[in-house]
Amino acid sequence: MSLSKTLFAAIAAVSFAGPIWAGSITVEDAYARASTMGAVSGAAFMEIHNAAEVEDRLVAVRSDVAQRVELHTHISDANGVMQMVEVEEGFAIPAGGVHALARGGDHVMFMGLNRPLVQGEMIELTLTFEQAGEVVVQVPVDLNRKPDHALMLQKSGQN
Structure with missing residues (x-):
């Protein structure tokens, strides 16, 4: 990738990575x-803040990027092996609090990608909440994000 394309992708990612309010x-x-590369699955991560005085719940997510888009988490089986499972009831977003969707924990799962997730591109997600309704989010594809991002969120108490 040329320097100008790399710079544009970095600026676009930072520009669209700011907070989105609904x-x-x-x-x-x-x-x-x-x-x-060539994957048929992918994932999205984010911090969801709830400024309301009552708990809300992320109950669904959709996007045209994949054939199926689900809310997932990781659980440990009886042998200590981590497995990804769908969370049909969704994720509670505490009143006045935050819920982190982070690597190694809760996340949005894309299964059967309809196209590759390309560095610097934007994908659109529609998050559905019990109280707040639908929130449309433009999400940058960042294939260079450091693998320890989830650990930093967990250590800071945001997960």
């Missing part, structure tokens, strides 16, 4: 990744 819900630090 009533009491704010989405920050959103990004998406494919697991590998």
